[in-house]
Amino acid sequence: MSARLASHLATLLKNKGINVDPEVDLRAHLxxxxxxxxWEESKMYPEDVSNSADKSSKTNEVLGVEILEAQNLEQxxxxxxxxxxxx
Numbered sequence: 624m625s626a627r628l629a630s631h632l633a634t635l636l637k638n639k640g641i642n643v644d645p646e647v648d649l650r651a652h653l654x655x656x657x658x659x660x661x662w663e664e665s666k667m668y669p670e671d672v673s674n675s676a677d678k679s680s681k682t683n684e685v686l687g688v689e690i691l692e693a694q695n696l697e698q699x700x701x702x703x704x705x706x707x708x709x710x
Contacts, residue, residue: 658687 629645629652636643665678672678678686
């Protein structure tokens with residue numbers, strides 16, 4: 624993910640009525656990647672991943688947000704951006 628792409632995505636989201644900071648967008652993609660990793664592991668190793676059926680039925684963004692929220696991190700801005708990307 625580059626700053627150029629983050630800027631482009633921030634523009635696309637702004638056109639949808641969602642105002643984001645391109646730097647926050649960069650961080651939001653890290654959350655999406657976290658969810659993607661969880662999703663892939665649930666598909667590849669269902670016997671080793673708790674709730675694998677539930678995880679494999681969700682999007683990367685939803686899984687990433689759930690992981691962050693479970694950690695009680697102060698990531699509200701990033702979380703809102705990810706939710707905007709998931710629309």
